[in-house]
Amino acid sequence: MATIIVNTAKTEKGYSCNCNLLPGWIVAYTGDFEDFRNYVKESIDFYLECAKADGTSYPKILDEDYEIVYKFDVQSLLEYYRGIFSFSALQTITGINQKQLSHYATGISKPRPAQAEKIAKGLRKLAHELQVVTV
Secondary structure, eight states: OEEEEEEEEEOSSEEEEEOTTSTTOEEEEESOHHHHHHHHHHHHHHHHHHHHHHTOOOOGGGGSOEEEEEEEOHHHHHHHHHTTSOHHHHHHHHOSOHHHHHHHHHTSSOOOHHHHHHHHHHHHHHHHHHHTOOO
16 A cells, blocks of 8 residues: 655635645645644545646655655644644653743744654553553
8 A cells, every 4th residue: 555645734714735746735724633634635535636627747646555654743643643642751751851941832943853753752652562462
C-alpha cells in the first residue's frame, strides 16, 4: 500500500494541510480531527475526479490503494497534546525542559531538527508502550 504524506497543522478552530504530491492543494477544516480526516479523503477524491475529467496529469499513486499519513509540525503537535498532557508530563516523555516545550508550542521558538526528532521519538515510544498494554 502506498503512503501519502499530508503536512498538517492545528489551527485555532480546526486543522489545515497540504501535500507536496498535489501542487496547489490545500485543505482547511473547522472541527475535530476525525471529521478533518474524512474531509481530507473526500478532498483528495475530488481532486482526482477533477484531474481525470479535465485530462490533467495527477500522481498515479492515487490510482492505487493508499494510506494517508498526517505529519504534524512540532508546534501543532505540542499544541494538540497540551490538551491531553501537561508540559511536565511531556517533559518526562520527551526529555525536553517544559519551559522549552512551551516555547515550541506557542511558536516563540522553533526546535532544531535534533530536538524535533527527540519529541517525535518520545511520543512514538509512548505510543508503542500503549500498544503493548493488555487488559
